[in-house]
Amino acid sequence: MRHVRDAIALTIVLGSVACTREHAVAPVVGGPHRIVALTIGSVDTLALLGELDRVIAVEEDCFVPGTEKMVKIKNDDHAGPSKALNVEAVLALQPDLVIAKEDLRPALGDRGIDVLWTSNKSDLPTVERIVQEIGDRVGVPDKARAALAQMHAREAAISKRVANLSRVKVYYESGRPGRTSGRDTIVDEMIRLAGGVNIAGDQALANPQLSAEAVVAANPDVIVLSPWGDSPEEVMQRPGWNRIAAVREKRVHRIAERDRKMQYPSPSCVDGCEQFLVPWLHPELDETAEGKR
């Protein structure tokens, strides 16, 4: 009995020490200058705020311009099975701030480093929260507010542009056949913003796996493919898919590697929506513009 009591007491003491350590990280004067950013959205946000020079390491697949020579750390900020994070590699860099998704808390929490946890969700309210939090943490809250205001203005401009156009049914494929984005994901929101209807927009799962028949039954007008996975030609040759309006009218588009920021939660997702999603969904807009010219 005494041993049990001692063990409980020891657990409480160690637990309180651990908790103290997590909260004991003092803020750096002038904001952090050795940031390890493990989400592509956070790197993109820092670049947008003009604070990329504070970053020393990024996620391995990061494609944000200006990060080419930075230390790359394998992480799981992409589709497919998780890749293990080497915690020692992060600690060895002696970061004064790490930006990571919530699901890395077991690996990175309680290590005596300052971590800004970002939500695993990737909808627009989450983007707004991340941008403001990053702005606050690096000491540029006004820049963050300005970036968000600009993002809202562009969202409003896109909404106005597509307001009177008919809604287009869109199937987005993320990497492998049938895998798509469900309700309240950044892709779903961008499709809606661009004047489309995500055929998986009623799915509660973030990444539902639709059957081929379900896609044929939904008969999307446009198919948008992520940069990885099957090409438009391969998709158009799938058995039975010649019944789909998007395939018949050759409206199957693949997001280019350089444009894939649309899939990550940062203000740049609106760029992708504006630059290619709107023209893919509403080619008549370009024709009208050319007609006016």
Added chain:
Amino acid sequence: MNATLRRPLPVAIIGLAAILVALIVSLAVGVIHAPFSEVLRTLIDGITGRGSDSMTRTLVLEMRLPRAIGALSVGAGLGVAGCMLQALLRDPLASPTLIGTAQASGFGRVLGVFLGISYAGSVALSFVMAIIGTLIVLWIARSRRGFPSQIVLLTGVNVGLLFAALIGLLQYSSRDEGQLSRMVLMLLGGLWQITWSPLALVVPLTLATITFALFATRKLDLFSLGEDNADRLGLATGPIGTAILIAACLLTSLAVSIAGIVAFVGLIVPHAARRIVGPAHHVLLPACAILGGLLVLGVDCIARTVVAPNELPLGVLTSIIGVPSFLILLRSLSRRGTSA
């Protein structure tokens, strides 16, 4: 047990009728409703080369039929492979998954994706790896008294884990997201991407291998009854034993090549078939092919309809069915061991 079901002809007739019914049912169920009458008409039109371009025709002939044929081929192949391995090793727990053959085959398929080689090349690599994996297990497990069941099983599980780790290593080293995605898709266990072109290679090879196995049923009886110990001891070099082993590996790799790792079919199908038709391989082997085909076809129908419009991986469902069946089998074997 009904005496009629111990003869090959009635088993073949009943089995083929069951397959025909299951095939038509599978062609009628799915996200898009297609009435039986229309399905039948489309099938007849497809055979006679008549009929116009319609949604039902696309659904039945281009989407559901290749999938159903693929399911039958995978199930038949795995059922027969499991039956042959159980007889050859005289181990009721032997199956392509439990002795590591399926994982080795899966590794070969993933390696094919990693190296960027053609589909036929990947199937060949998958077959070679299945043989290597099986030979490693038998080489390690071999003793002076043959192949002790528990040692084969333990070695198989470990070799399976080794190949699973190697698959993980390849995924970790994948060149880009596209390659990783293809590897994951390959191994999930499912028929959602099946088309006629891989079936044109896999189905004839599966049928040919099963036909070969039917010629070796007498030898399989001898192996399973332990009446041919001398041959069994020389398994790795004995021509018939080696040929049966190669056939089991080929059937496994052909199944893996179109559906990924579909667990437990090769284990539970021979046991279920044995309960229905008895242990004689000239009836058991065709029964395994029929029952395996029916099982995978049925599970695939569930996989694509139970959470519609979403789809479940086939391998997940066969495991959900297979694990309790395996535990029941283990329990009955341990009871039999205790009573003996």
